[in-house]
Amino acid sequence: MTDKLTRRDFLKLAGAGAAATAILTGCGPASRYVVREPYTQMPEYTYNGQSTYYATTCRECPAGCGIVVRTHQGRAIKIEGNKSHLVNLGKTCARGQAALQGLYNPDRVQEPVRQNGRGSGDYTTLTWEDAVIVVKDALADNRPGEVAFLLGLAPDHLADLAAEITAALGAPSPIRYGAYGMFEARNTLAEAAGRVLGNRSLPVFDLANADVTFSFGANFLETWLSPVAYSRGYARMRRGTAGSRGHLVQFEPRQSQTASKADEWIACIPGTEGLLALALGRLVAESRGGALPEAFLDVDVVAIAAASGADEETLRRLAALLAGAEHPLVIPGGAALGLSNGLETAEAVLALNALLGNLGKTGGVSLTPELPVHAGNRRLPNTLVELADLTEKMKAGKVKVLFIHGVNPLFEFPAALDFAAALANVPLVISFASFPDETAAQSDFIFPDHTPLESWGYQFAAPAADRPVLSGSQPVVVPFYNTRATADVLLAAVQALGGDLATAIPYKDEVEFLQQSVLGLVTENGFFNAPEINTFWAQWQQFGGWWTADAALTTPLAASALTRSLRLPEAEFEGEGEFLLHVFPSPLMGDGTGANKPWLQETPDPMTTVMWNSWVEINPKTAEELGLEDDDVVRLVSPFGEIEASVYRYPAIRPDVIAMPFGQGHSAFGRYAAGRGSSPARLLPVKINGAGDLAFSAVKVRIEKTGKIRPLARNESRLGVYGEE
Amino acid sequence: MAESKIPVFSAKWSEEEKGKWGLVVDQDLCTGCQACVTACAMENNIPFVGEEDAAYGRAMHWIRLERFWEGEYPQVKATPFQAVMCQQCGSAPCEPVCPVFASVHSQNEQLNIQVYNRCVGTRYCANNCPYVARTFNWRDYDRPEPLNNQLNPDVTVRRRGIMEKCTFCVQRIRKTEDAAKSEGRDVYDGEVEPACVQACPAEALVFGRIDDPESAVSKRMQSGRAVKLLEELGTQPRVTYLKGGD
Amino acid sequence: MLERIKKLNLLEKARELVRKPVFLIGTGLLFLLLFSAAGYGVWTTQQPPPQPIQFNHSVHVGLGVQCLYCHPGAWRQASAGLPTSGKCWGCHQQMANTKPEQQKLVEYVNSSEPIPWVPVFIQPDFVYFNHRPHIAGGVNCETCHGEISRLTVAEPIAGQNMGWCLDCHRTTAGDDEEKLIRLTDCSTCHR
Structure with missing residues (x-):
């Protein structure tokens, strides 16, 4: 051994010294030199280190619950229910709680982009000025009949604006569809x-x-x-x-x-x-x-x-x-x-x-009476018949430009509808998605909207309260990325277009449109009253919406209810399989938008306690007859497609029925969603019922063994429920 | 002989200890919706562990909903959902086994406190907890940017090797007590709401002072349906379950 | 047998090595290095951090500005808070601002940039210190922050550790058992 200290040894010693320093001082210096930047001008309602609360509307589903978001130093840190909101009275569901993981999701679309080749993932960043020109040209260069809007069930204000624009343009009304509806x-x-x-x-x-x-x-x-x-x-x-x-x-x-x-x-x-x-x-x-x-x-x-x-x-x-x-x-x-x-x-x-x-x-x-806000506009989603019409038009090349917002057709719609082929036939597809979902990946442009917590808007609460409720949204934080409200992009494009359209749509921005929309409520008997729109708007923001002062439900007419003869035709099913497929939206994944929120993925499904995956529920007796155990991967085959999923032996299901949750099985939509589980949308038929809605339960499937095993992460196994094996 | 400077640690609880904070879980009302589970994670900076670790039973839920099956099809019935969190035992089995006094009894709040900066991760406490209410940070779980923006500044972010569990949202208790004190008044009933109680759509969870006979929680504890989990162990749990329907 | 002899030889060699002065000195040096590095680490934590502006506390206090004028959070919330540059400017716009440090303020104000202060009195992340009850309990700012009125740039006080906190809490509680429980409860500061 030599006395010489080699460079290597020296580094080792230095490393040890640094480690000892860190241990002995409790990581002092590293955490010491944080920087605190005070406001240059503090907002008057803000105190240093105190939280500020903003009332807005949860948009994780179209129900329209009121929420209050705790913000701290400009960050949204907790969602709480709005106690005065008549839909939820201060309560929230798991999806509402996890909405923050949408706002701060690491996989958001951060800026307006053009995709060089659909599905290529090769994006060129645009400025918002360019984006507005793209939208303007799309509206100007195509005949009105060739422009189509496909919107989700939330937010309602955007649907109202799009309806106004399409009406002024002479284009077909927006189609609203989504997995919830x-x-x-x-x-x-x-x-x-x-x-x-x-x-x-x-x-x-x-x-x-x-x-x-x-x-x-x-x-x-x-x-x-x-x-x-x-x-x-x-x-x-x-x-x-x-x-x-x-x-x-x-x-x-x-x-x-x-x-x-x-x-x-x-x-x-x-x-x-x-x-x-x-x-x-x-x-x-x-x-x-x-x-x-x-x-x-x-x-x-x-x-x-x-x-x-x-x-x-x-x-x-x-x-x-x-x-x-x-x-x-x-x-x-x-x-x-x-x-x-x-x-x-x-x-x-x-x-x-x-x-x-x-x-x-x-x-x-x-029944809930209608509010004087764009009265007459359709509040229900479109039927599958109307959606199929649009799809056919797209396939026939009669749609030249398609605007998509708030819905993810390639994931949510039954694969049998073949929306993918229809989409491929549309020359210009513009997505306003906040997340890189399956449909955005097949679009020419993504002009990301703000996430709901950064947005203005309103939503008609789904009928459940004792009176009509118009739930209001306001931004609780400054937009985190270079996103822009879709309403603002559309309005800017309309203004740039000029002419009759700009005269018919006179709003300078989203907030002005919202204020004009709710103008009719100022004179109504609301739970707060204001002489004019500015005072009204201040209270609207404070309370997170508007509802009538008193309970206001109406009584349905019963006159004809019992005098019509009722006959029930036998239910028809597609496919030759021996099991009826029962698809239900997962309470946590919802329409699939929950899948990119890691805490919703890790929240156990209430009935099966499964996390992070999808499963197929089979009666234990049936499973025994088929020789299936928990976690065995089976292939479900319907006439429309096939998927694989792990078996969960579910004691409370008919032996002739198998069930599967909807919401997993994304191929895109960020790191937490992509490549996880499988989506039963691939098995669904395109069959309608008497009202033109999808008869999603009308399919029979076959079960094939694959011989593979894929264990499901379950909370219950930890407690030893099935731990006897 | 000189007086020893080493403090003497002794259990101070007794049979008639009344406790301070308590929770009532009405299993008849609980719909199993998991809002409490998610709300708890959001409030308390609980990391998510991913599918593989979750499958190993390392998920970090501070509150979980237990559901069992009774009978066989078609007479099969799911037992009422049972929300299990730390029972904040008056005589807690986790406390005497901790070699570093990281699991200690708060005399002031009558809660079991986990002092993260003392914890060395022996996991004795978790092994001794009959309710399986404690979770352990097996790794430094990744919270990729910008997810960390939603971290609650009132709650310590734990790192690998630390044991953690439900605190009855002690940060909210302390905050409310401080606010009340600054206004020169007492905390009124229902003012402190842990995240789970606040979220629960069915209002199946009620929180409050169990040493105040007039509080909502005390009144519901008087119900004939009230039971406590594994009470026979002498743990004196502070969580009361209401079984069956009225 | 051969194996064993080899092993013995190795052991013997190791013993020889340990007895050599070179080894002893080397080991000594190693420990010296470790401890001095650690000492240096400790020392760095006790140094005032470099600040964007060499703010002179003594001048401001000397002019009669109360601590709570600029740090009003201290009497009603956890964080004492830092003044906005707007507040600084409230006074400074009425003066010449000729000194270089004052010029820096002018620049920050003109550019509407926040001043990136570096906190001096800092607690670990697991400590939840709250100013309000301390001020309400009649504790002077100087009790913990030292004679800041005589300092220019704020400097940390050595040894602000848990024992230091608890000493004061115990003294304050005195014979009041209930207060002692409250002030020495873990959840008072850790959560």
């Missing part, structure tokens, strides 16, 4: 309400004050219409606002989270929900005596009991329960309406409500 078959419910209750809109079901509630497939505790409002209603129903603890019965082939909270779960054969409603109606009518209403005249209870899988005794018991209730309520929804006979099912259930005499009553069915 699709899996709730909203048009079906509204159409049934139009036929039975005389008003084509989504009814409000006063769950809170009902004492006996039957739900026909409505998964109102998960994603249906307004889950937070209905969860609150559920809790009040259980605590017995109607006098005693309310009773809940759920009819559906797979025990959903909602059904797991029900007192009884009737695992009926898919497509027989409407029959059950008719049978219950007939039994209730019989028990009351007198002439049977026309609607329930031709009902054979015994045959229905046989066809549905529920025995007659149970039906009679349930009918007695319903007949004896003070505030009975029946709710149609979910997969029951997503069948070929979905419309008739919804009609039967609504007619049953009319028979029970709860229309417009406490604990019954009511």
Whole structure:
């Protein structure tokens, strides 16, 4: 050994010294020289180190819940419910809580870009001035009939603006579609309400004050219409606002989270929900005596009991329960309406409500009046028929430019619709996506909108509160990246275009459009009143929206509800497989937009506790017959496509049904979403029900073993539930 | 003989200890929606661990919803969701086993406090916890830029080798107490809301002072449905569960 | 057998090596280096950090400016806060601002750039210090921050560690058992 200290040794020693320093001083110097930059001019409502709270609207789903965002030194750090907001009264769901991970998502589209070749991922950065010119030219260079807008279910203000622009331009109205509306078959419910209750809109079901509630497939505790409002209603129903603890019965082939909270779960054969409603109606009518209403005249209870899988005794018991209730309520929804006979099912259930005499009553069915804000604009999503029309036009080359906002067609729409081919046939596709989703990847330009927490806007709350609510959005933080509000981009393009269009659309920016839109509310009897728009706007921002001062629901017309004869056609299914496929939107992934938020990925699914993946639920008996164990990868084959997923043996599902959550299976959409799980959208048929909605449950699939095993990350295994092996 | 300078640590709890803060979980109302789980993660800077570690049971949930199955199809029933978090035991099994006093009892707040800067990661406390309420940072979990912008400045960001668990959102308790004191008043009932309680859409969670008989939480604890988890172990849990329906 | 002899030889050699003065000196040097490096590290934490402006506290206090005028957060919240450059300018716009340090302020104000101050009194991330109760309890700023009125640029005080905090908390509590519990509770400062 030499006495010489080599350079290598010296470095080692120096490293050790540094390490010792770090240990002995608790990492002092490194964390010491942070810099604190005070405001140059502090906003008057800000105190150093104190949080500021802004009221805005959650846009993780179209329900329109009010939220209050805690911001700290210009950063949004926590989402809390808005306590005065009448939809959610200060409460939030898991998706709302995780919305911050959208704002601060590491995979956002950070600036306006042109893609050099669709799907190439080769982007050229543009300035916003260039972007406006691109939009302007797109509007100017094409005939109005060749311009199409495809929008999501939120935000409503953008849809109203787009409707105004297309009307002035002479272009077709924007098409609004999204997985939430699709899996709730909203048009079906509204159409049934139009036929039975005389008003084509989504009814409000006063769950809170009902004492006996039957739900026909409505998964109102998960994603249906307004889950937070209905969860609150559920809790009040259980605590017995109607006098005693309310009773809940759920009819559906797979025990959903909602059904797991029900007192009884009737695992009926898919497509027989409407029959059950008719049978219950007939039994209730019989028990009351007198002439049977026309609607329930031709009902054979015994045959229905046989066809549905529920025995007659149970039906009679349930009918007695319903007949004896003070505030009975029946709710149609979910997969029951997503069948070929979905419309008739919804009609039967609504007619049953009319028979029970709860229309417009406490604990019954009511309607929400329309607000004087762009009144007459469609608030429901478009039907699949209308969407298919657009797709056909695109395929035929009749659409030259397509604007896409708030929806991810290549992920959300049934693959059988072949939207990808249609999209490829459109010469110019402009996406306003905030995230690099599948559709943005197949677009020519991405002009990223702000994320919802950086945006202005409004959203009509899904009917669930006791009055109409217009929920307001405002930016809670300065835009994090070089993004721009889509409304502002459109308005700038319109102004640049000039001429009649600019005269017809006179707004200088998004906020002016919003203020002009809500002008009609200033003179209404709101819960706050203001003499003019500026004061109104200040309070609008403070409270996070506007709603009437008093409860204001209207009573549906019951006149024709029971006099129409109701017949339920047998449900038709596509495909030859032996299992009915039951697809439900994951309560955490929602329409798929939850998948890029790591904490939603790691939040366990309520029923299976699976994290970070998708799965297929099979009855344990069926699995045993097929020789399948948990985590075995199977291939599901429908006439429209095939996917692979790991098996989860789910004890509470009909043996002839398999279920799969929707929301995973992205091929793009950022690091947390891409390449994770599989999407049942590939298996769905393009089959419509009587209301023109997608009959998404109308498909049979085959199961093939693959021999592969892919373990699912589950929270429950840690607790040893299945730990016996 | 000179008096020893080494402080004497002794358990001070007794059977009649009333506690201070308590939580009531109404399992009849809980819809299992997981809002509490996510809200807790957002408030308390809980890292996400990814699929592989989650599959190893290393997910860091401070609160989890337990669901079991009863019976067989078609008479199968999911048991009511049971939210399990640290029960803030009055006589906590995690405390005496910690060799470095990182798991200590707060005499002031009557909570079990995990002192992160003392913790050396022996995991004895987690092994001794009958509720499996503690989670361990097996790694320095990555929070890529700019996700770190949402970190709550009121809660320490833990690093690898640290044990952590539900704190009843002690940062909110302290903040509210401080605000009340600065205004010269007492904290009123319902003023402190841990993140889970605040989020819960069904209002299945109620938080408050259990030493105040008039508080909402005390009143609900009087319900005939009230039970405590593994009470027979003598842990004196501060979380009360309401089973069944009224 | 051969193996064993080899091993013994190796051991023997190692012993010889350890006995050599070179080794002893080397080891000594190593430890010296380690400790001096550590000492240097400790020392650096106790030095006032370089600041963007050599702000002179003594002049301002001498002119009668109260601590809470510029750091008003101290009496109502956790953070004492730093004044906005707008606040500095409130007084400084009325004077010539000829000195080089004053010129720096003028530049910051004119360019509307925040002044990148470096905090001097800093606690580790797991310590949640709150000014409000300390001021409310009648603790003077100087008690913890030293005689800052005599300093130009603020300097850290050595030994502001947990023992130092607790000493004061214990003294303040005195015989009041309830107060002692409150002031020495872990969750008072760590959460």
